Amino acid sequence: MNSFTSLFAFWWKALFACLLGFFCAANAAADTAGWIPLFDGQSLAGWKASEHPGGFKVVDGTITFDGQRSHLFYDGKVCGGDFKNFELKAEVRTQPLANSGIYFHTAYQEKDFPKSGFEVQVANTHLGAGGYVEMKKTGSLYGVRNVHRQLVKDNEWFALQLSVRGKRIQVRINDLLVVDYVEPENPVVDARHPGRRLGHGTFALQGHDPESKVAFRNLMVKPLPDGLPGEPEPPVRFDAVDEQIVKLGAANYPLIDFHTHLKGGLTTEQVLQHMFKTGINHGIAINCGLGFSITNDAGIEDFLKSMAGQPVFIGMQAEGREWPKLFSPAAVARFDYVFTDSMTIFDHRGQRTRLWIKEEVEIPDQQAFMEHLVATAVKILDEEPVDIYVNPTFLPAVIAAEYDALWTPERMQRVVDAAKRNGVAIEINSRYRLPSLAFIKLAKQAGLKFSLGVNNIDANLGRAEYGLEVIQACGLTYKDFWMPKPDGQKPIQLKRYQ
Numbered sequence: 397m398n399s400f401t402s403l404f405a406f407w408w409k410a411l412f413a414c415l416l417g418f419f420c421a422a423n424a425a426a427d428t429a430g431w432i433p434l435f436d437g438q439s440l441a442g443w444k445a446s447e448h449p450g451g452f453k454v455v456d457g458t459i460t461f462d463g464q465r466s467h468l469f470y471d472g473k474v475c476g477g478d479f480k481n482f483e484l485k486a487e488v489r490t491q492p493l494a495n496s497g498i499y500f501h502t503a504y505q506e507k508d509f510p511k512s513g514f515e516v517q518v519a520n521t522h523l524g525a526g527g528y529v530e531m532k533k534t535g536s537l538y539g540v541r542n543v544h545r546q547l548v549k550d551n552e553w554f555a556l557q558l559s560v561r562g563k564r565i566q567v568r569i570n571d572l573l574v575v576d577y578v579e580p581e582n583p584v585v586d587a588r589h590p591g592r593r594l595g596h597g598t599f600a601l602q603g604h605d606p607e608s609k610v611a612f613r614n615l616m617v618k619p620l621p622d623g624l625p626g627e628p629e630p631p632v633r634f635d636a637v638d639e640q641i642v643k644l645g646a647a648n649y650p651l652i653d654f655h656t657h658l659k660g661g662l663t664t665e666q667v668l669q670h671m672f673k674t675g676i677n678h679g680i681a682i683n684c685g686l687g688f689s690i691t692n693d694a695g696i697e698d699f700l701k702s703m704a705g706q707p708v709f710i711g712m713q714a715e716g717r718e719w720p721k722l723f724s725p726a727a728v729a730r731f732d733y734v735f736t737d738s739m740t741i742f743d744h745r746g747q748r749t750r751l752w753i754k755e756e757v758e759i760p761d762q763q764a765f766m767e768h769l770v771a772t773a774v775k776i777l778d779e780e781p782v783d784i785y786v787n788p789t790f791l792p793a794v795i796a797a798e799y800d801a802l803w804t805p806e807r808m809q810r811v812v813d814a815a816k817r818n819g820v821a822i823e824i825n826s827r828y829r830l831p832s833l834a835f836i837k838l839a840k841q842a843g844l845k846f847s848l849g850v851n852n853i854d855a856n857l858g859r860a861e862y863g864l865e866v867i868q869a870c871g872l873t874y875k876d877f878w879m880p881k882p883d884g885q886k887p888i889q890l891k892r893y894q
């Protein structure tokens with residue numbers, strides 16, 4: 397189509413959609429850009445609260461919530477309170493520990509959490525209650541596409557933008573795209589949330605509980621017609637892995653690949669596209685150490701600057717055994733996390749050996765090598781201030797086939813015990829499919845936490861396949877997963893090292 401006919405088709409479709417009642421852009425209240433206020437700044441006219449209506453009030457031109465659980469549904473005149481394709485924007489401010497959210501494609505119900513539609517999560521520092529630990533942060537398309545990094549602060553207004561165009565749902569936090577989800581032809585039907593399907597409906601603001609104090613202002617909607625030009629709706633079908641990811645996300649598992657490298661030309665933008673497509677969050681890690689891309693504090697500074705403001709975690713892969721001498725603790729503490737492995741060691745000859753490089757490896761005696769490797773791993777865990785032990789139990793190619801015989805229960809236990817006494821998490825590595833299930837079971841028994849990692853060498857990130865297998869095979873729960881420590885509680889800040 398040329399531009400004239402496509403524009404014509406667009407308006408014809410728009411007119412048609414309007415007649416069907418799903419498009420009401422020709423609203424007198426709309427500004428020149430098409431935005432229509434849903435809140436008049438003075439009253440709750442056009443809104444209806446459920447359960448405990450007293451919690452929602454208008455204070456200083458904002459809708460505030462402070463009270464028992466209640467949801468505030470829009471039932472005003474704009475589009476008759478029935479929206480299909482739209483953009484929504486709001487400003488939100490949370491108090492510490494608050495849990496809130498904005499529902500869409502939903503419908504009024506007398507009590508409980510809304511059953512129909514989706515929720516865009518608002519939770520910056522919410523912890524959960526009654527033994528439940530909430531892992532889903534602000535910006536999550538709740539239980540479908542989760543965001544695990546805290547992107548905004550309590551007590552500060554932030555902008556939440558949400559759009560539905562056909563099958564595509566996008567969420568932005570302060571203009572940063574954090575969810576870009578296309579509902580597949582075969583969405584995952586979660587028995588507890590059968591209503592998480594695109595359709596049409598109204599909006600609702602969540603008043604979660606008395607601890608969750610939150611305020612909203614500048615709530616605006618821009619209704620959109622069907623079939624907007626430039627908004628393709630590629631048909632998407634979920635395979636079994638896609639489905640497992642959504643199911644685990646709905647069950648609160650923080651699926652985060654903390655061992656993603658910008659290698660082989662892979663860009664941050666591509667990592668984000670991969671996250672949007674797969675539903676797996678990422679931690680991007682940079683190799684720091686002798687002979688690696690970053691060798692000093694200035695390098696750390698430059699890298700962190702280049703990654704600022706991205707919806708990913710930022711990690712340091714500490715390389716070699718010299719790394720603590722190369723960087724200051726203050727510079728290291730600026731990363732969200734630090735990990736290392738025992739793939740670079742000083743072998744029995746005192747030779748610095750990279751175990752993945754065939755030419756550097758010399759193993760005259762397998763048993764002696766193993767004893768030395770285990771002792772080295774234990775020493776690393778005891779001495780180096782790291783969060784995660786990655787590529788765990790890796791063996792050089794020349795002896796890898798003997799893995800099960802060489803990693804005796806006693807050797808595994810020594811590594812597990814060292815990780816335990818130092819509070820270090822164990823990576824479940826998809827590239828090497830390490831460690832073994834036997835090791836993971838020992839680690840789980842000891843109460844260790846786990847992280848997912850691909851350790852990619854090119855643009856192929858996969859979907860944490862080995863981790864997903866391990867979750868099932870070893871019965872890991874969402875609480876078995878490690879999350880980055882808050883500032884002041886990082887190993888680099890707590891552990892003395894030289």
Ligand SMILES: [Zn+2]
Pocket residue numbers: 655657713851
């Ligand atoms: Zn790596």
